Amino acid sequence: MEKEKIIEVKDLIFGYEKDSTILKCISFDIFKGEYVTLIGHNGSGKSTLAKLLSYILExxxxxxxxxxxxxxxxxxxxxxxxxxxxxxxxxxQFIGSTVEDDIAFGLENRNIKQDVMKKTVLEFAKKVGMDKFLNKEPEELSGGQKQRVAIAGILALNLKIIIFDEATSMLDPEGVEEIRKLILNMKEENPELTVISITHDIEEAYLSDRVIILNDGKVYKNDIPENVFKDEEEMRKIDLDIPFVLKIKNELAARNIIIPREIKTIEGVANYLCQ
Ligand SMILES: Nc1ncnc2c1ncn2[C@@H]1O[C@H](COP(=O)(O)OP(=O)(O)O)[C@@H](O)[C@H]1O
Ligand SMILES: [Mg+2]
Incomplete structure (x- = not known):
């Protein structure tokens, strides 16, 4: 089956000021149902690109x-x-006066009945672990809790495409994993959901369908994770690391122990070796 394009970016150029160009001719496609990670060091233009994709910037x-x-x-x-x-x-991003209002905000102009809306808000608050905080005001929440609320608000909208811009950066590792699983679950329920995740988490990038690296205002790589992270030296040159599990696989390969490509976790490697 031919993959269906859902986003097409063509020769995109952008600068905040006339004489400085942040993005220099960016082109790529995203296909329906993909989980794409967008990585690149600080200031490489990831957030700018996300805003261009939703026309917050022109x-x-x-x-x-x-x-x-x-x-x-x-x-x-x-x-x-x-x-x-x-x-x-x-x-x-926090617009509502309480957690409940904030999650409801995006739903409000959709002609949804009040009781259905209340139910939806509660359902999504639960998914992100914020159902005990519905009446709290933003001042009473930690950064991580506000991130959970923001994620619930977007997920509740049942959109076709969601961009997560370092959306779990203030959560602890368990929280990050919890939200990652939640998003994967939602993708399983709705395989057409397209996700672009902007992240510093190389391990997450390794588990995604495709990785796009921005560097110096350009698309430096756009490929499946195995290919993108193949060359550790090259990644270091642009200040990026390679996934820990890939390092282990490379070490093993140097000793002629080849771990199959589809094994992508440390547990997977350990199980394979113990077979
Ligand atoms: N509102 C703005 N006005 C001027 N320059 C900006 C603005 N936002 C970001 N920049 C600059 O644009 C560049 C890219 O920023 P950004 O897209 O936030 O990168 P990233 O998300 O990859 O860290 C940086 O040099 C940053 O300083
Ligand atoms: Mg950013």
């Missing part, structure tokens, strides 16, 4: 298409019902 030149529809002033309303972002800083 490109200097180049185009973005969502399901074949060009992103512009006219189409934005339509497209906003398909794509959503969880922003890097949860404070910029």
């Amino acid at each position: 490109p200097t030149s180049g185009k973005v298409y969502i399901e074949g529809q060009e992103l512009n002033e006219k189409s934005i309303k339509d497209i906003r019902s398909k794509i959503g972002i969880v922003f890097q800083n949860p404070d910029n």
